Amino acid sequence: MKYPKIPLAQTVVQLCKAKDISNIVISPGSRNAPLTLGFTNDSFFNCYSIVDERCAAFFALGIAQQTQKPVAVLCTSGSALLNYYPAIAEAYYSDIPLVVLSADRPKYLVGIGDGQTINQKEVYKNHIVYSANLKQDVKAENNSETEELPIFKNIENKLEKLLGLQQTIQQENETEINTAINTAITQNGPVHINIPFEEPLYELTDELAVNPKVILPEVNVVKTNPEALNDLVDVWNNTSKKMILVGVNKPNSIEQQWLNKLAEDESVIVFTETTSNLHHDNFFPSIDQIIAPLTEDEFKRLQPDILLTFGGLIVSKKIKAFLRTYKPKFHWHIDEKKANNTFFSLSNHLRGNPNTFFSKFLPKVDVRKSSYFSFWSAIKKNRLVKHDSYLETIPYSDFKVFNQILSTLPSDSVLQLSNSSTIRYAQLFKLNKAVDVFCNRGTSGIDGSTSTAIGFALKSDRQTTLVTGDLSFFYDSNALWNDYIPNNFRIIVINNQGGGIFRILPGHKNTENFDTYFETKHKLSAKQLCEMYDFDYQEVSGEFNLSSALQSFYNNNSRPKLLEVFTPREINDEVLLSYFKFIK
Structure with missing residues (x-):
């Protein structure tokens, strides 16, 4: 097998392989040639060539959306990586793991007027879960005098030589790459690894020069506080109007037994959206059909005591306007990472997976007598009849x-x-x-x-x-x-x-x-x-x-x-x- 001669490129490729990142979306360029050669010469990787970087990043996002695994995108230096930004922001807010590998020029060539050169360090800092700016190799196979390398033309890089040289830089780079990819895995979000390469860029070798250390991601298990859970159960059991609102949700992610349990409770109504991927005859899938025609008295009757939300962002502007005006007494949101205060009434962020929460919470709650579901179920049936009639006219x-x-x-x-x-x-x-x-x-x-x-x-x-x-x-x-x-x-x-x-x-x-x-x-x-x-x-x-x-x-x-x-x-x-x- 052929490998890129640059040790840093070998390190990146080996660690992607060790962490099972098999899908690599590559946009053409020269500065990223060491990585392109490394990935495309290894049959472990599925490599895809997409010229337009904006399309490439969204294409990678679609792969990650389907596989539920990190996907890498690779580009050259300069404006190329800026074209990734729309997809990076989408991945950030949709919790999708993308690994951005951007090639860069060495530090001494940045800011001197060279083409295809921008300030790439932390370029995505507001929409990224981790940013790694790697250090350039100082190892030169054909150069016995390291001082002659251009990397040592400023004081900072001379200090790097004195303090650590290649071994220390290699260790730091390995740690940063491990941390970045592990963060993409554990936090389900985009990460950026910026990688400086010195010319020559296209040289190959038959042997690996490095054997990078693989650091496994740490899995944090969220433990439920029994006392806090019992407090939630008490509040739930003492309210007669509970609304569950589900945003973007992965298919088949919630066990049917918990959906059935919610659906049989007369004090609960479950609003879902097209992107919720949840189905039950007792759920309310077309929110705007219910919300749009309501009078003020009906809005007050719909106003929940408890609003329980999970999943991603909500499409319906009407439900957002309703819940911001007719606020619930309690808003609980279930999510492993974050809880948006969408309705300006957030009271509890229940950290964890919705399925895990329901498995601990729902067996403890009582099914309460209430007219909440029956009243709105009758309205739903009426709306559906009207809906069909409208289509005929x-x-x-x-x-x-x-x-x-x-x-x-x-x-x-x-x-x-x-x-x-x-x-x-x-x-x-x-x-x-x-x-x-x-x-x-x-x-x-x-x-x-x-x-x-x-x-x-x-x-x-x-x-x-x-x-x-x-x-x-x-x-x-x-x-x-x-x-x-x-x-x-x-x-x-x-x-x-x-x-x-x-x-x-x-x-x-x-x-x-x-x-x-x-x-x-x-x-x-x-x-x-x-x-x-x-x-x-x-x-x-x-x-x-x-x-x-x-x-x-x-x-x-x-x-x-x-x-x-x-x-x-x-x-x-x-x-x-x-x-x-x-x-x-």
């Missing part, structure tokens, strides 16, 4: 399109959703329980949805369908510049010729200023992109045509498929806004 529009698409998704498949209007429409419809749902809700940006979906699909043995709006799709169109897209991957682009969500928000619609700077009206089509990237392309407009297209869209094919659904730009907002009036 409206013209062809985004609303009807989402109903058709979401009702035809194949069982045992994966649905990836883009942000903005797409995720909000999806909240209003009942989904097949056998479909798992994912969406980049950490930062809720439109960037990277397609890249993430492709990364996920690559590592999944199930068909993955991305449903996306037109702006989100075109914004991330470089995602299709990718040689790893599986043939069973599907994209549905709902093209309403602009940012339709801005027509729903308050503003002066149908003016030149609005059309240009808010809605960003356009006449783009995905057809030419599909020709360039070898996607099977089909476009439709109209309810009957869409229904016909969907019948064969998910069938096996020799290429990935894209279905572009055109909808009428100027009526979509009115149809959606009228919906909430109709179901009241």
